[in-house]
Amino acid sequence: MNLLRRTAAALASVVALSACAGNSTLADEEARMERSRQVWNAQGIDDYRMIVSVSAGMIAGSATIEVRDGVPVSVQRTEGGPQTLPLSAFARYDTVEELFAVLEQAFENGSDEIEALYDSTLGVPLSVAIDPMKNAIDEEHGFLVNGFTKL
Template identity: 45%
Template sequence: MRPSIRKFAAAGCVAILAACGDPTGSAGDPAALSRALERWSVQDIDDYRMTIRLQGGMLAGHARITVRDGQTVSVQPLAPDEGMPPRFFEHLDTVDELFEVLIDAHNDDAHRIDVQYHPQLGVPMDVYIDPERNAIDEEHGFKIEVFEIL
């Protein structure tokens, strides 16, 4: 992971923790986010492949993404008939960006954030975000089905 992204993400987590009065409320657990980000950061993993499935809202699809030196080098939709071109994964094609999605959800006071992290690596593996309590079809998330260090 590039040092600048680590600093940005760590600063974002600190801001989340400072802004939250109840870290165990319906908006998820920012302390867990901070711990997971720290676990991921200390791993210093820059080369990996993940299979990610988009979930919720009006979009669904999955792709295999390869990252080298912290940069996305390949996004391969696994079911082209789903109509999900690689650009639909642009904001989710590195682990750093997965953390940014969670940080943004916390900063935007999302109504509900459910997340499961990889216990050793800290990678957000299963995420559901409901930005607004009474809105329809704005829920979204992702699931990492396979994560492989290269």
Template identity: 45%
Template sequence: MKLSRLNVLAAASVALLAACSDPAGITGERFELERARHLWEDRAVADYDMTVWLTGAWVTGGAEIQVRGGVPVSVQPVSEGNRLPPEAFRDYDTVEELFGVLRHAVDEGADRIDAEFDARYGVPVDVYVDYRETWADDEHGFTVEAFESR
């Protein structure tokens, strides 16, 4: 069987992570997060467009976001659903920030983290976080739609 460069890189990343001396530091959600982040970093995408939808007990809305050179240059609310101002996407307007939201949830020991990642780029595309399942209205998440590298 012939392996593509991507498969070799993915296998090497998994082997490297598995060989770390602190296996407790990279299990479960953290392992999946790091694997996706390595894929994103390997792709080295600095220019992209994406639509991000924020969801939660108190917030719902989407924005079309353009990132150039790793910096958000345009955040435009979409007309569907509830409109949120561009400032509401301040922590969600780059892929790096999306990874930061997930890393924070893992580091804080959230009770529930559901995350799906794009197989090609590693981008978190569907995320749900509930910090404390016994608390009301602390859950939130985001969905990335129409991700396109430029």
């Protein structure tokens, strides 16, 4: 299964799992995000590596990102799968703080649906699906974080 299909399947799973819960509101999601951000901040992790897969409409890509002292120092394409996103697109996703910023912007913009899963120990957003307008086509986007490693 190629990267685009894996990313789409994972994002669909997040949406499906959340839909099954049925009781999750945007306020609940935003509160979960804030709690996870507090957990992340409490860790004090400044050096890490993560693989970030991004999907937006019909484009997708995956990059291995290394962060030192809280600053991205390396963004490299991950092997395998389609790479329709330019590496410059990962500037929005190149630190855990930026991942939280993507979520925060979705809440501020009044997105219709926001579904996220977080690492319970580190607070890192692991899987995020955002649907800005529920009845529009191809504006959904999200990301997955794999292989998060403290350095």
